[in-house]
Amino acid sequence: MNKPQALNQTRQEITSLDNDLLELLAKRRSLSLEVAKSKEVDVRPIRDTQREKELLERLVKQGREKGLDAHYVLSLYQGIIEDSVLNQQAYLHGRANPETQKQQYCIAYLGARGSYSYLAANRYCQRRQVEMLDLGCQSFDEIVHSVESGHADYGFLPIENTSSGSINEVYDVLQHTSLSIVGETTIEVGHCLLAKQGSRSNDIKTVYAHPQPISQCSRFLGLHPEFKLEYCSSSAEAMEKVLQADCHSVAAIGSAEGGALYQLEAIEKGLANQNINQSRFIVVARKSVAVPSQLPAKCTLIMATGQKPGALVEALLVLKAHDLNMSKLESRPIPGTPWEEMFYLDIDANLASDNMQAALVEIERITRFIKVLGCYPCETVKPTQLSNSQLMIEPDTSKADVTEPLQNDLEAPAQRRSAKEYKQQATEIVDRQLSIGSGNFNALAQLTLGNDVEVMGQQAKLIKEAGYQAVIIQGLNQVAEMPQKLRALCHALHQFDLVAIAKIEQQPDIGKIAPVVDMLQVCGKQMFNQDLLSLVGSLHIPVILERNTMASIDELLKSADIVLEQGNQQVLLCESGIRTFDQSAKPALDLAGIIELKRISHLPVVANLSYAVELVSFECQTQALKSLGADAIVLPVDGTATHNESGLIQGQHGKLLRQLHQN
Template sequence: MNKPQPLDHTREQITSLDNDLLALLARRRELSLDVARSKEVDVRPIRDTIREKELLSRLVKQGREQGLDAHYVISLYQSIIEDSVLNQQAYLHGRANPETQQQQYCIAYLGARGSYSYLAASRYCDRRQVEMQDLGCQSFDEIVEAVESGHADYGFLPIENTSSGSINEVYDVLQHTSLAIVGETTIEVGHCLLANSGSSINDIKTVYAHPQPISQCSRYLSQHSEFKLEYCSSSAEAMEMVCNANDNSVAAIGSAEGGALYQLEAVETGLANQKVNQSRFIVVARKAVEVPSQLPAKCTLIMATGQKPGALVEALLVLKARNLNMSKLESRPIPGTPWEEMFYLDIDANLSSEPMQAALKELERTTRFIKVLGCYPCETVKPTQLSNSQLMIEPNTSKSTTAPVAIDQKQQRFSKQYKNELTQVICGQLTLGNGSLGAVAQVQLPIDLQQFEQMAKELKESGFQAVVIQGLSQQSDLISSIEKFKHALSQFNLICILAIEHETDLSMAIQFADVVMLAGNLMYNQAILNQLGSLLVPVILERNAMASVDDLLNAAEEILSQGNQQLILCESGVTTLNNSGRPSLDLAALVEIKALSHLPVIVNPSYAIDAEQLPTFAKAIKQLKGDGVMMNLSAIEPATQGDSSMLIKAVLGNLYH
């Protein structure tokens, strides 16, 4: 056996290779700007997804020949492509707005150096290769004032987080400023427990943090009830408090990168509730900017529709008629006007485009107030993906020369190309799809049998056809209870739907349910999808709050491919469009799914919107061709002080009439 070379020598070789790789990546980035210059002349779109797929396919093949895993190659090059796209966008955007090109930007942001706002601003400037003069502020109002007064060129405002939701204070500030949104940027938020050198988790007694990280790390903090929480105005202030304390019993929640500026070390990492935790920031300036036509653009506007019935629906239908995708919808109260709200919309369109201009003109005629807050390049770069057949290891060509064939949309069972007629799912009194609307109530266990029986009677009288029972693991003596609950429902001709929220719920649901509902958190569980596909009872598939429409339809395909064609899709909201930590209803997804698929779609708006808005949204769901409404009674009863009957009557009235 040959003796391996000394470890130090091997490490020197790796270091040399790393230096070569960095030099090559820098050279590749320079060449990508040459591509942008060419696209500026030819006015071609930034993204060329066909070429990107061809590139990835070729690289995967070459990587396999050198022993590299396909997913490793794709992950690496998706990052490289994203960097290339964002750099090309920044270059072209700068060329279209020469008056903004400076050697140095003064940026106003929340907190001090080391805060997440500081990190976002730094990366924004780095991408544009300009020096940043930073101006730390103590509040969002102070950021806006600094830009309005000319003390700062740009202001950075956090607008939403995938874990804790929208930053409502920022929306309120935007109502009263003349500043324009001129850009956006998204950063990964890696929350760590930061402490002075030599500290351990057992030493920590007090934790300093901004309210947002506390909300985003609530699950971790709930496991450490011994921590005393101290709120700070920013993550930077929290880290500074710990640094100045020189005490091993105190810690801060912040990023490892920011902690390094304060000589703090990470005691624990990965504190956030969600594995993918991102914060989106908007960039505001005194003057609006022009966005070249070849850049993906986003337009943000605010509007007040007034209190007439269906006003919001009418506004959304204006966008739908012009094929404009609304990627965000937020509502905030109008100060001094009780029960009226201002709506904030992000629309994936360039302000100068013909559809957007036509939509604005019509909205100006139908709304009480409307204002464009800004048009700016969209920095959300959707990763290019390869099909499953392209990721598979190719067969031995010595035995077969037949290449794997990708399934086209005509072969996908969920699609309208595969099945022309709209699917209608019928189970007892519940009929959904192909023109039939249904109403489903959702109740949470544990619950007393007598209370459940009274609830079943009231739900039947209200107009519901089915009841989803969730929280199976919370009910004592589950088998006996479910049998009694199902019997109570059958007395009033109500369909029993059991929700699978944990893998252990599956056997119980299969045994007793008239319809099985798979909660969104299990949407990616391949084994459960296959089992549901083999059932003879209808299945409701709820969209995961982080899933795209494609992800939902792919999960539906898994169920359909196993034989069960009695499938209903459920939209309950997505975390990227949330309000005060809640998911937000994705009505654009409803429209998209109905255009692509023959499957019925039921919508559950209970988690995403305020209770008093449910009747309006029920009407919107119906007009947008939704096939039914699901209402979570546990989510709406606190808002109605337990008297939800009038609200339910209004919702179902708008659905059926």
């Protein structure tokens, strides 16, 4: 065996390569600005999604030939494309508003350095390559006053969060200001538990935080009733209090980036209720700006319709008539006018466009008050996605024709919510890169939660590379400290964009599990538990309903209807096998039942091979399931195997999924 080169030499080579990569990224960014200059002359749209798809497909293919994972290449270049789009937008927007261009801006924001508002403002200025003079404020009113009085060029106001929703205080401030909205920016909000170096989670007794992060991390805080919560005016103030404390029993909720400014370390990460936790900020200034026609634009306006039946509907129908998409609608009470409300609307359109101008004229005629708060470039860049077949992981979406069943087969009642007669369009469940019911044939891994979560977390990368999109976690009630271990495993899965699905085997577990995972699976033994079904029906996350081994198709659909009737329309059906006359034998996968479910129900159908199919039969069974129209398969994975022992994931499972793609 050849002796490897010295570690220091390898690290030097990596450092040199990283420097080269940064040089190339900088050169690519400068070339993207040349593209923007060309689009300024030709007046072409910033984005060309068809070219982006072709580019990504070619890069994924080339990367695969060099041994690079397709999802890694896709994620990397999605970030590069987003950076290119935002830089081109900033350039063209600046060219259209030369009077606003300066070498430095004074920015008013909430809190002090290290707050989320500070991070958002800093990122906004970095995008435009200008120096930021920061002006920390104690309230939203102070931010607005600083801009109105000329002490600041721009004010940054957080308007909404994906977890806690709209920030009403900001909407109320916007009612009484003459400022215009001239921009927006969205940042990832990675809430961490920040403490002094050397502190441990078990030491913490008091947590400082702004009310918004407390609301956004309510599930995590609910697991720690021993924490005493202290409210602060900003995340920066919370971190300052921890820094000034003379003990290790206090912590703050904030970002790791902000905590570094206060010499604090993150002892817990990923505290937010939602896996994707983002905050959107609006930028306000004394004067409005012009938005070039080729930029994706957004208009924000406020209006009062008066107290008459159908007034709001009448105004919204004007938007529909002019083919305008409303991406946000918020209502706030009008001070001094009981029971009347002011409506805030975000409309995806340029104020200068003909359809927007025509719509405003019509709305003015039917409202008591209307005011445009601003037109500004939309900085939400939706990543261009590739299909599973383009990623060369999953099979194409073509499905074999299914023979029409005999007339005397089970007929679904028209009033049944799970029936096609109730909903003609197939239900689609979407989470991360998982899309079940859309025509793709998906692969889900199933493993048992073990005590060594670190080993299981190491499996996530291999599971993703094999071609899986999600992981079903079972055996939750058999592990000590289950909520903490489940949370750690979910965090590891999310690092690789894998959907975490928890299998519910007893009703009391739901309250501990639902806040942590992306989806739930009701095990077959609980299929007849109406109280449990009603409970998951009241939740807002997808539910996989597994068929009891002794249940009929009709009974499975009746159970699904109980979930649907409670409001949760994100239901999937799961076939895992039925009992035969030989009670000592394994359950048998009911292929005929899958055909019947696809015929009479709009709900996606998942087939779990973990219990009813031997390993040697996986290949032929999965091919059959694909031909019969199943939307996904579930295969077992050994979650206790070490990295070197998990050849099953990379070997047989990976080979099986690649074969499905090729056929």
